[in-house]
Amino acid sequence: MEWFTNADYWLSRLVFQRGLAVLYGVAFVSSALQFKALIGERGLLPVPRFVASVPFRRAPSIFQWHYSDPFFAVVAWTGAALSAAVAAGAADLVPLWAAMPMWFTLWALYLSIVNVGQTWYAFMWEMLLLEAGFLAIFLGNDEVAPPVLVLGLLIWLLFRLEFGAGLIKLRGDRCWRDLTCLYYHHETQPMPGPLSWFFHHLPRPVHRAEVAANHLAQLGAPLALFAPQPVAGWAAAFIVVTQLWLVASGNFAWLNWLAILLAVSAIDDVRAAHLLPLPKQPPAFGATPAWYAGLVLAVTALVAVLSYWPVRNLFSRRQRMNVSFNPLHLVNTYGAFGSVSRVRYEVVIEGTDEADLTDETQWKEYEFKGKPGDRRRLPPQVAPYHLRLDWLMWFAALSPAYAAEWFVALLVRLLDNDAATLRLLRRNPFPSARPTFLRARLYAYRFTTWPELRRTGTWWHRTLVQDYLPPVTSAETTEPRSPATSRMPH
Template sequence: MDWVAWLDWFNAPDYEFARQVLQRGVAALYFVAFLSSLNQFPALLGERGLLPVPDYLEAFSRLRRPTLFRWRYSDRLLRAVCGTGLAISAVLVAGLPQLGPPWVPLIAFLALWLLYMSIVNVGQTFYGFGWEMLLLEAGFTVAFLGSDQTDPPRTILILVAWLVFRLEFGAGMIKIRGGREWRDLTALYYHHETQPMPGPLSRQAHLLPKPFHRIEVLGNHFAQLVVPFFLFAPQPIASIAAGIIIFTQLWLVASGNFAWLNWIAIVLAFAAVSDPVAHAVLPVLPLDWHAAGGAVVETPLWWLVITLAATALLVALSYWPIRNLFSHHQLMNASFNRWQLVNTYGAFGTVTKQRIEVAVEGTLDQDPDDAADWREYGFKGKPGDVRRLPRQFAPYHLRLDWLMWFLPLRTVHDEWFYAFLAKLLEADRAVLRLLRQDPFDGERPRWVRARTYLYRFSSRAEYRETGQRWIRTPLYEAIPPLSLRHAPGRRQ
């Protein structure tokens, strides 16, 4: 292949719409991620948080993961990092860096990647979710998509499609190798009801007929185990495959709250959508973006070299996730390098059959017996009030609420949870702001305790009779009454 023919293949002028969606969409999700951290990180992990970062850094004096906080952490510095990330994300969403030479959006996205990696790498259990590393990998990859002055590089578009493939196919393989409910098509009998954070339509989805749920599982297997291979097919097949993935992800958006996991999958799937297909579906979009936006300069040699170097790096790092996909001991949401690039993904290898919720209660009474006036704290996303309609928060991530879902699956005796109870006893304002309702209006309770309940969605008849969206049954007292004096995890 001669130089001209190679350059013609490398440039992908028919994917300008895909580049616009990828760059602006990923930047928008970085904005959400930084906003989530700005609002929640100090209370959860700050200097006086539940799991303070200074203590974490002191315990790991040789922290191998890259972070700006390696030498010093302060809440003020954290807010500066989040503020910088928000500003860079906003200008990328507006498309301003993309108007300049390709190195401008490159630096902007790499800055987002490094800034957010600094947060994730000290975020401990509150940042231990697959969509954190997914956002990091997406930010690094789309950094090399260039600017409006050059055509989109085809190798980077293929690597974004490869990221979508690992995300979808990896999740599909985790399910097939996981619980029997995915193989006998009964997983969706339970999932809408027991997922970590239901949304406003989750109950309606759960109440659909069981044959429909079996079709849902079949559709999921088709979308995750078959469709991803066609992302690399010629057009318009690749665009159709992307459309199927987008449709299934939109159903997940409508039926639950999974932070930005579904939204980033939707954004990244556009890497396989060509301009002619996009124009055919939405005629308002230009067919020829060059004619609409002005002339594109010839791809500079230096940019070609940088892009091919990034391509070679990501291809080389793909060895480990490929091996993992074919392993009988497949890892889920794992990174094979300290920079969290070319990771392996997957979720819900098994489906929880029952929903057990941990309710946190407090009382002002001197004697913490059952006759005391126990009042329940309200969480923003976690089910509590049986009459309350679940809210839609995604792509925003409620980190405290998500970890509350994991408590009964592991142990309620996690260090962070005892620290949380101690903060409630102190009526800590930062922690109380993470909640929907403080039943004591800022006053310190004398005692707090944790009780567990079995939750299930009410039937349509039960809802008409009681007005309750949830039916809950008391189970057991997970943590007996604690006072401030005896609360584990309290910081003097």
């Protein structure tokens, strides 16, 4: 079965698998440290309430059979420990029949978390990790050379990720077509990073070149992935460069790093050996077991059948972004930023410990770990870690409809000084006594200019737009009003 494998992609497989295991670890740790406040038994969107109304066939998960906070913690930390072992090479030290269950366990555990995570896990990088993680089960280890069909499925995944994102932009906001979207995007993206201020202040011709390069990376390079080497390798390398640019300019959890790993899988060892300080000689591969070849053929056929729905979506005038067509999150459709906000809105939560509200009431702000708040704070580097509450607060600022399920519950937890919820924040202004009232206000944020930064030392300038939620106590359940100037994400 010489046609079935290709030893020229051994380094690429090694980098992809070890890197994927690291990202699995980040995802599991992110879940372990944040779940209690978000989806725990007393969380904002509790898992027990969710599984009571959603059957197993729609959301397969081990938590459908049993849920408790300690059990979830065991699952998440077990996933993190297994990820660390695989990243260290454990799956290459055991027989193939033992390595595949390791990868399957990682996939099944994280699938169980995502399928009960509700809106906190409704991000494209969740389904992308699951789809890539499923294919990794069948990619083999040091016993066999990389199977050509699975390498092809990884390229097919990268193609859908990039090409889908490119098409959604061309069909969406006009600024992508006139090359002006990055006049705004670095400032209005969900989670700016420490270099985003500097990217925003690049000359406008550079911004236009950024958009043009993005179109080439998402609409041209993906087509070249199916060409023979070295064309496919250089196309993948170009995608890697553009993804590193995105890593530098913002925080998108592990999305960009996973895209890089997928692109690496399309680079053969001849080119990879020049770029990576890795062993130059592959191990002595054995013959491909018949049972393994049969599994690879079956998975390839499955992906071919399931590809019907993403392909139909790609060529639809009403293309949808980031949709799973099955509860296992296999063969999904992807896309990002079909429209770009021109103004950045932020919800600022404030509290007071005064017994009565007057015009002289002193309000103190809660600070989040990642999202903009303090105007003097440079946006932090967060990715590949994922701050789920911070991300959802960005959506909440675009429209209260995105926070209808959890925002009031968040305020109730803050009024109670709930320890698990406060661990999601950077600073609690009421460490010794609970606040008596909370309110939320909507601000328009913009990056300061160079003269403003030198004069004031602030990275952000903000202007009050309106109240988002009037003062409330723990006994009240007022819903936030919809800002008249809100922008809806696409």
